[in-house]
Amino acid sequence: MAVFGHQQLAQAAETFTPPFITKHNQGGKGLGVRRFDSHQELAAAVKDFAPGGENESIDGIILLQEYVQPAEPFITRSEFIGGQFHYAVKVDVSGGSFELCPADACQVGQPGIAAAVCSVPEHDHTDDDAAAAAPQFQRREDITAQTPLITRLAALLQEHQIQLAGVEIIETADGRQVVYDINTNTNYNAAVEEGEREAGRLPATRAIAQFMAAQLQAAYQTAFA
Numbered sequence: 001m002a003v004f005g006h007q008q009l010a011q012a013a014e015t016f017t018p019p020f021i022t023k024h025n026q027g028g029k030g031l032g033v034r035r036f037d038s039h040q041e042l043a044a045a046v047k048d049f050a051p052g053g054e055n056e057s058i059d060g061i062i063l064l065q066e067y068v069q070p071a072e073p074f075i076t077r078s079e080f081i082g083g084q085f086h087y088a089v090k091v092d093v094s095g096g097s098f099e100l101c102p103a104d105a106c107q108v109g110q111p112g113i114a115a116a117v118c119s120v121p122e123h124d125h126t127d128d129d130a131a132a133a134a135p136q137f138q139r140r141e142d143i144t145a146q147t148p149l150i151t152r153l154a155a156l157l158q159e160h161q162i163q164l165a166g167v168e169i170i171e172t173a174d175g176r177q178v179v180y181d182i183n184t185n186t187n188y189n190a191a192v193e194e195g196e197r198e199a200g201r202l203p204a205t206r207a208i209a210q211f212m213a214a215q216l217q218a219a220y221q222t223a224f225a
Contacts, residue, residue, distance in 0.1 A: 001064045006049035009062055013042050019067040024049060024057040035067055068180065069173045076140060076169045078150060079186060079204055082211045083158050085150050086204050088143035089192055092136045137189040139196070149177055157182075164208065 003012045013020065019037045026032055032055050036042040048055045049062055073094035079086045143150060153167055166186030170178045188204045196203040 003062045003064060005060050006046055006053075006057075006062065009049055009064075010039070010043045010046055013039055013064055016064055016066065021065050021067050022049070022055070023063040023065060024055045025059050025061045025063075026055075026057065065180075068170045068178050070170050071173045071175075072171075076143065076171070078143065078153065078167045078169065079188070080154065080157055080165045080167065081163075081204060081207045083154065083163050085145040085154055086207055087192075087196070088140040088150075089189065090138045090140045092134065092138075135191055137192050139192055149179075153179070163211070 001012055001015070003009050009022070013036075018039065019035055021033055021035050022042070023033050034045075034055065036045070047053055049057065055062075070093065073092065075091050075093055076088050077091055078088045145151070145154070149169070157163075157165055162182070162184055164184060164186055166183040167179060168181040168183070170180060172178055193203040193205055
């Protein structure tokens, strides 16, 4: 739900069953996304969304969204180049953050911008040492271009003429597959890309370069035909 103005936020949230999250219109890697476990908690924080607050929206628009509990503490980011599936990446969210941008540049903090705030309940911390040793971003070998949801997403992107995208998916505790974000300014994780090179596969950065070169060549030929 889109809420226009922080004054309406608490009332609009009454239609949501906690927990739910807020996304103020700021843009960029999930910064400032917040989880609320009760309506009272949000009501007490409404001032943060007012002008001058740490979650002020640039245009007053704030999104309210269902909090989707993953079956396991990860989300999947599926990359498409030229409208075609390239690979899927498993992103560890056990640390409880909504900041899931894969690029190294996204790890640099921005002064004056609040970090994402959330908690992931029911997480078993007994394996934290092993989790800490594992990379946050890993390729999912089990997802291919023939995976049913991927074929549906490819058709959706084609219908809307979206050539480049990073589509984020949660496999939920209640058995759903929820597509909750389509990034059309996607970027890639350096460790995953290095793994692609080592495996003899075409990294996404190379694939996007080839795609853009073909687009430019076609435009040049059209312009000077």
